[in-house]
Amino acid sequence: MVGHLDADCFYVSAERVRHPDLRNKPVGVLGNNGACVIAKSYEMRAAGVKTGTPIWDAVKLCPTGVYVKRDFYWYEVLSRKMLEAVSRHFSPVEYYSIDEFFFRANAPRAGQRLHDAALAVRDHILEACGLPVTIGVARTRTLAKLFSDTAKPFGAVTVTDRDHERELLARLPVTEISGVGGRRAARLAPYGIRTCLDYAQAEGRLIRQLLTKTGYELWLELNGHPVTPIRPERTPHQVLARGGSLMGNVEDPTVLWAWCVRHTERLIEELHFHNVRTDALGVSLAWKDGESTAGVCKLPVPSDRFDELLDGARTALRRAYLPRKVATHMHVVAPELRRARGFQLSLFDPPNAKLDAVARVKTAVNERYGRFKLRSASTLYLPAVYADPANNFDICDVRGKVCF
C-alpha cells in the first residue's frame, strides 16, 4: 500500500505555527512580488479567494482577510521537520514537494491497523510541527493522492476495499487526477469518460490512444497497478534553470542583462550544489505581447565558472533578444549537465587557476557574509532586488524535491 500525505493549506498553516493569532481567521499568503495570493486559508477560500487571485481583487472578496508576506525559508524548515516526523513512522518516504510526501504504508507495529497508523502519523505531525495534514492510503500513489484530497482537512482515509475504492472514484471528476487537465478531459468526454471511475473502467487501449503512455500509466495506477515507485532520493537533474518574473516590464537592454547575470549567478550556485557542469547555456524570454524567444550557446568545455558562463549567457541573450520589445519573464537554463568529474578538457585551454581562485573567494565571501554580498557589478541596475530589504527571502529554492 502507498500513503500520500498532504499538508492542509501549508503556507498558511506554517504562518499559524509562529503566529497563533492567525488561527480561524481568513489568511492569504502573498507571492514574491506581493501582488497575488499564493496560498489561502479555508476561511478565505470560503469568501471566494483562489490561488492566484490578485490582492486588489482579494480584498474586495474578503475585506477582513489578513495578508502575510511569504517566507520560504521558514516553510522549508517546517517541511523538513514534517519529513523527519513521517520517516519515524514509515519507510521509505518520498519528498515529493514542499508539502506533499509519498510513503510505503505498512502497519509499523504487529496488530496495528493501517488506518490507526495513518492517524498516528497525522496526530504526531500536529503535535511535533503544529501542522494539520491529511493522509490517504491506497493501492497506488495516484489513488492515494486522489483519496487524500477527499478527506481534507485534517483527515485520514485508508481504502483497502475495492467497493469503497469504486465509490470514491465515481464521485471524482477526471480533472482531479494529477496529470489530467482540461484539454485531456475534453479528449475523454466524447467517450463518456467523465469521472475517475469511468477512466478506470475504460479500455486501456482507448486511453493509450487518447492520452498516450502517460495517460495509460495513470489508468494502470487507477486500476491498482503501481507504475511509479516510492523514490526516497531525487533522480539527478537533467536540466537546471533559474529565473522568473522581471518584477515588471523591462525594455532597457542593460536591465535585461542585469537580470541575466543575476540568474546566471543563481544558476552557478545550483551547479555547485549538485556538483555538475553544463555544456551549454540557454536564455528564454517571455515578452509582454505573449511571444517568447530563446537563445542557446554551446560552451567549448563543460563549465560551472562565472566568466565562462557569462560569455555563454551574453551570446544566448543576444540570440533571444528582440529590440524595442518589452520583456516580463526570463529564465537562464543549463540544458546539458555533466557530472563534475570525467568530462573532456579542451585541447588548447588549460584550466585557469587564477579564475578558479576568484570563484572560490566569491563563494567564501558570500557564505560568510550573506548571499549575493559579492556579486557582479552588472546587477547594480537592479536596486529593487538588492537594495530593498524586503527582498531578503525572495527565492524559493527548496532542494531535493521530486516534483517541481
Place this chain on the structure above:
Amino acid sequence: MCSAIALATSELPLSLLEQHGLEDRVHDRGGEKEVRFYWQARPALLPVWWDGRLQVVKWGNRDRAERTLPPTGWTWRETVEDGKWSAMSPEPVLVPATFGYANGVWYKVKQGLQGVLVRDRTGQPVVFLVTEPATRYYRVMTRAEWMPALVGEVI
C-alpha cells in the same frame, strides 16, 4: 501609509477599554475580538507602550488643536533622525499591533510600529507614527508609497 491598526482585546486591559470608551471600536475577526484604531475615528487614538505600561493616547494632530505640531498623524524617520522634533523632547514608543491596515489591506504585524511621543501644551501625550519610503513589496501589496517603521521586521 498605515491608516489603522488592530490589537487583540486580549492584549488590552479592560480598564483601558472602559476609560477611553473603546467598546464601539471592538470588532470580531475569526471569532476573536480586536480593537481597531482608525485614523478616521474621532478622536483618533493609538495604544502605546510608554512609561513602562500600555496606555491609549491621542494619535496625531488632525484637529489642528496644536499649532506647534504638524496637522497629521505620521512623521518621516528622516525628520526624527535629523533632530527636527528635538525641541519637543520626543520619546520613542512602541505602538503594539496585531495587524496593520493600508488602502483596504490588513496585514500581519509581528510586534508593533515605531512611534514618537510628544506632549501638547496641556502636557497630554500625543503620538505620531514613524514612516519611511515603502519597500517594493509593501508598495505592491498596499499601493502605498510610504510605510510604517515596523519593529523587528521588514515587509
